Structures are given as C-alpha cells and as structure tokens.
Amino acid sequence: MGGVTQKMTDTVKSVPILSSPGIQAVVVLRDPNNGQVCGQVDFLQADDGIVTVSGEIKNIPDKQKRGFHIHEFGDTTNGCTSAGAHYNPDNNDHAGPQDVLRHIGDLGNIVGGSGNVAKFNFKDSVIKLTGPHSIVGRSVVVHEKEDDLGQGGNAESKKTGNAGGRMACGVIGIKKN
Numbered sequence: 001m002g003g004v005t006q007k008m009t010d011t012v013k014s015v016p017i018l019s020s021p022g023i024q025a026v027v028v029l030r031d032p033n034n035g036q037v038c039g040q041v042d043f044l045q046a047d048d049g050i051v052t053v054s055g056e057i058k059n060i061p062d063k064q065k066r067g068f069h070i071h072e073f074g075d076t077t078n079g080c081t082s083a084g085a086h087y088n089p090d091n092n093d094h095a096g097p098q099d100v101l102r103h104i105g106d107l108g109n110i111v112g113g114s115g116n117v118a119k120f121n122f123k124d125s126v127i128k129l130t131g132p133h134s135i136v137g138r139s140v141v142v143h144e145k146e147d148d149l150g151q152g153g154n155a156e157s158k159k160t161g162n163a164g165g166r167m168a169c170g171v172i173g174i175k176k177n
Contacts, residue, residue: 023130023174024042024044024045024129024174025043025135025136025172025173026041026043027040027041027043027140027170027171029140029168029170030169031167032169033079036167037058037167037168041055041057041170042054042175043175045129049128050124051128052121053124053127054121054122055120056117057110059116062114062116063111063113065109065110066163067108067141067142067147067160068109068140068141068142068143069086069087069107070104070127070135070141071084071105071169072085072088072105076170080141080169083141083169084139085160086106086159087105087138090104094106094150094157094159094161096147096151097124102126102150106149107124107127108149110142136174139172141168142168143163144164144165144166144167145165146163147161148163
C-alpha cells in the first residue's frame, strides 16, 4: 500500500462535474390485434424530478381523443389485457393529470392531428423514472375512447375514466443514450 499519500477527498475534489442529460426511458407501442395503432413515447426525467413525456402515435383520427395511461404491469403476453389496471399504488380515484389526487398512471388524453398522428409533448410531476414508484418496467396503454378524467358520474369513471378497450400498448424500458 505504500506510496499513496493523497487523500481520497482531494482526488474527488479535482474530478470535473459532468452535466447529466437526465434519466431517459422509451416505450414502443403496438396494436396486438391488427397493427394499426403504433408509435413511440419518450420519457425524460430532469434533475428536479419533472418528467417530460413526448411522442407520436399513428392512426389516431384527426381531433379525436384517446385515453393515455400507464398500467401496473410490463406484461403484454396476452395483448394489452395482461398490462393490468392503471398504475395506482396510492389507491386514489381516477382523475385528470392536473388533479392533486389521481392514479400515478393517469396521463389524460392524446389527440389525433394532421395525417391521423397524435403528437404530444408535456411535463408531469407525478410519474417518476426512479424510486419506489418508478414507471420503468410498467406499460403504456392507448385506449379506444376519450378519458373523461373521472368526471363521468359513475363508478367506472372513477376507475378508468370510461376510456374503453385497449388499442395499443408497450413496456417502458430504459433508453440507450
């Protein structure tokens, strides 16, 4: 061990601090039935914990809304059905993404645009790519109907937003930088 006289703290002080691009994840969405609805969603968690969600999903008719949620399991062995329910570890009622109390997986709706492509880019302070409630390894599901954001006045609204069946899904994974 002889010869080393510099303290470890001195060595650490001289290492330059590199700026981190943030933690990134991605999901590739596929329609298990007929391959019509497909796309990609990217997640970027900044140092302050805010996650930017951006993507493009094809074959969403112009101006039509579709429920867009994170589901509890990263399992697509039985199509999108095996993805389970909305990710909701806190056992809250279904709500909109701007509501204080909501499922972690409640991301609201995406809207079809020109060429029947839904393009979106928004920030969310509830979902996380790290920690005990990380969404990594879970699924994203695009539903067949508009999410009523828990305002539908019935029990199903408080559970799923009356968003209907599942059109496309995929598993969220860590993105290669």
